[in-house]
Amino acid sequence: MIIPQPRSTSLLLLVLGLAGGLDAQRGSRLWRPDERVVLTDFGVVDAVAADETVVYVVTRGGIAVYDPRFRRWLPPITRVDGFTPQRTWAALVDPTDRSLWLATERGLINYAPQLQRFESIWDVGRATQLMFDRADAFAGIYVRVGADWRFLPRGGTIAQPAHSLPAPDRQVRAMTAQEALRRFPYLSAMRAGILTDQRLRTYRYTAAATVPGTDEVFLGTDGLGLVRFDAASSDAELLRFGLLGMGAGGIAVVPGGVWVGSGALGGLGGRSGLTFVGSDLQQFEFVEPRGNLGATRVVYDVVYHAGKLWAAGETGVSLTDGGRELRRLASNAELPGDRVYALAAAQGGVWAGTDRGLAFIADGGTVDRVGGYGPGAVVALAARGDTVWVGTQSGLGVLLPGEDRIVVPSSVAQLAELAEPIVALAFSGDILAVATRDRILWRGAESGEPGAGWTVEPPVSGRLGTLTAVVGDAGGGIWLGGERGMASYRFATRQFTFFATPGDLPGVVRDLAVDEQYVWVATDGGVVRFDRRAVEGPRAGSGERGAESGEQRAGSGER
Numbered sequence: 001m002i003i004p005q006p007r008s009t010s011l012l013l014l015v016l017g018l019a020g021g022l023d024a025q026r027g028s029r030l031w032r033p034d035e036r037v038v039l040t041d042f043g044v045v046d047a048v049a050a051d052e053t054v055v056y057v058v059t060r061g062g063i064a065v066y067d068p069r070f071r072r073w074l075p076p077i078t079r080v081d082g083f084t085p086q087r088t089w090a091a092l093v094d095p096t097d098r099s100l101w102l103a104t105e106r107g108l109i110n111y112a113p114q115l116q117r118f119e120s121i122w123d124v125g126r127a128t129q130l131m132f133d134r135a136d137a138f139a140g141i142y143v144r145v146g147a148d149w150r151f152l153p154r155g156g157t158i159a160q161p162a163h164s165l166p167a168p169d170r171q172v173r174a175m176t177a178q179e180a181l182r183r184f185p186y187l188s189a190m191r192a193g194i195l196t197d198q199r200l201r202t203y204r205y206t207a208a209a210t211v212p213g214t215d216e217v218f219l220g221t222d223g224l225g226l227v228r229f230d231a232a233s234s235d236a237e238l239l240r241f242g243l244l245g246m247g248a249g250g251i252a253v254v255p256g257g258v259w260v261g262s263g264a265l266g267g268l269g270g271r272s273g274l275t276f277v278g279s280d281l282q283q284f285e286f287v288e289p290r291g292n293l294g295a296t297r298v299v300y301d302v303v304y305h306a307g308k309l310w311a312a313g314e315t316g317v318s319l320t321d322g323g324r325e326l327r328r329l330a331s332n333a334e335l336p337g338d339r340v341y342a343l344a345a346a347q348g349g350v351w352a353g354t355d356r357g358l359a360f361i362a363d364g365g366t367v368d369r370v371g372g373y374g375p376g377a378v379v380a381l382a383a384r385g386d387t388v389w390v391g392t393q394s395g396l397g398v399l400l401p402g403e404d405r406i407v408v409p410s411s412v413a414q415l416a417e418l419a420e421p422i423v424a425l426a427f428s429g430d431i432l433a434v435a436t437r438d439r440i441l442w443r444g445a446e447s448g449e450p451g452a453g454w455t456v457e458p459p460v461s462g463r464l465g466t467l468t469a470v471v472g473d474a475g476g477g478i479w480l481g482g483e484r485g486m487a488s489y490r491f492a493t494r495q496f497t498f499f500a501t502p503g504d505l506p507g508v509v510r511d512l513a514v515d516e517q518y519v520w521v522a523t524d525g526g527v528v529r530f531d532r533r534a535v536e537g538p539r540a541g542s543g544e545r546g547a548e549s550g551e552q553r554a555g556s557g558e559r
Contacts, residue, residue, distance in 0.1 A: 075281075379393070391422030396412055429474070
């Protein structure tokens, strides 16, 4: 394990005694914006600030950042970057250094993008408006508190009563939504068309900002995110960014990006369903359930199969074929159980693991139930050819080709670890990886019959907490997630590389997906996109070998 060199002996003792807790707070390293991006729900906007080069969109989930010159989204600023969610009443870009000032419920906040640093000034109290003197912006910033204005000198920490204000033609103030509507009446006339979504929900404008020297106006809403308005042409467009919900559930790689299911933490605007996130973070599509379909309130798993997206949810399996709605394909009346926790694509359809057993859903929608063993839910699946591995609360089972019941090979039954609750399964090439609550086990294709040749690694729950997810990696390993972080593992070296929550990740890991360029992590705090070059290899985190204390056991190979 790699531990930074301490400054003193006493600090060394503290690090040795509390290593796990410190890792969880500080993370494994400092990240550049292009190495780690966190996406969450940016739909409810409190304030907008803009200059010629940047538009800041202040939301409850973080600060979204847009470049109006190239019409591109930049990496947002979220909790892992130091953002603290709180009610923000106004925002303004500093003309002198392009930093961002926020007037919040508790006081003033300044964000310096060059340093990626927040500074809070609480002595002013509840701040509701901000202003600069156009002729002398370097002197400081004016802050409205209640009915009075105060002045904070440049570099100061205590705001003084403002005995006089700049002349009206010299005032650079944060614009309100009401001021924007009075200045641009077209926005009010076309409000219904702009602020009504496909489910006929209506929203309101909450904030506004103009880009100096242009005809562009950017307006925040209370659920749809950011609207760009061209005052010269009277064109308005919704700039989608972020997720439907604060947290993420299942995630699947598709051509051009990933689809993300909403998690247990719903959207601030009451939205849930699926979000398409383009790999370059410029394209976002939202797909919500049709009518009152509750299958996608929480999406436990997502698979891409036969050109369609399948989503496992609370009341069945739904799919979308590229449209804007999810339709239920199989309900809990047809499936063995009410909730569907896991999906696995196969020839002609998808396997579905429910809280009461296993079923096969054909591409046409017909459902065939499969017999099983023992109590408990089917929470993990991995299919290869005609063989399906099944993870339950009672352990690991397998559905062999031509059989109609889940069985436990005697060689699997001989391993006590495989009789523990299984939380996740994944193939990496021909290697099957199994995650229990505290460790991983794996076997290669050369092991022969099911159950033979298992490698049992030592527990990693001390670093990751209870394990929650695993995904195979074409690079010869797996990625696994848990309550307190994630790790990569390579079969050849039997080495783990750890990344902590909340230092590296914003919440409990719920699912993972990998492509050639990125590692995608669905968490309770949103989706994280890691650049693979930044997270692969021991140098990215703290590597630990499992070979010394792990075991390799050969089962009898009985079927």
